[in-house]
Amino acid sequence: MGLSKKDARTRQQKAAAANGTKVETTAGGVVKKAEKPKIACTVCKQEIIASMPISLRDHANKHPKVAPSVCFPGATIAA
Known part of the structure; x- marks a missing residue:
């Protein structure tokens, strides 16, 4: 069984946080504007x-x- 969209997004966010390249997002996962x-x-x-x-x-x-x-x-x- 494959990953759901939410699981894939969470995995990607954790990898970005570990690399120090995390992008700020809202609760819905939308990228925040500067x-x-x-x-x-x-x-x-x-x-x-x-x-x-x-x-x-x-x-x-x-x-x-x-x-x-x-x-x-x-x-x-x-x-």
């Missing part, structure tokens, strides 16, 4: 995903007395 890089607002310290220039612009509008380039120094902000 977290996206975030940047913190220098005024209120809220973290926003750095690759979303429109979100950065919208957040910078919450601080009308501060320029968007001051909120997120070095980040690309949508016009």
Whole structure:
């Protein structure tokens, strides 16, 4: 009798853990994605995903007395 899918997956995970190449997965066995890089607002310290220039612009509008380039120094902000 052959191995079930669950047994095969468990055997593969144990082998990967022994080799030091284990990949993080969810409880269902789906590979977890890496977290996206975030940047913190220098005024209120809220973290926003750095690759979303429109979100950065919208957040910078919450601080009308501060320029968007001051909120997120070095980040690309949508016009």
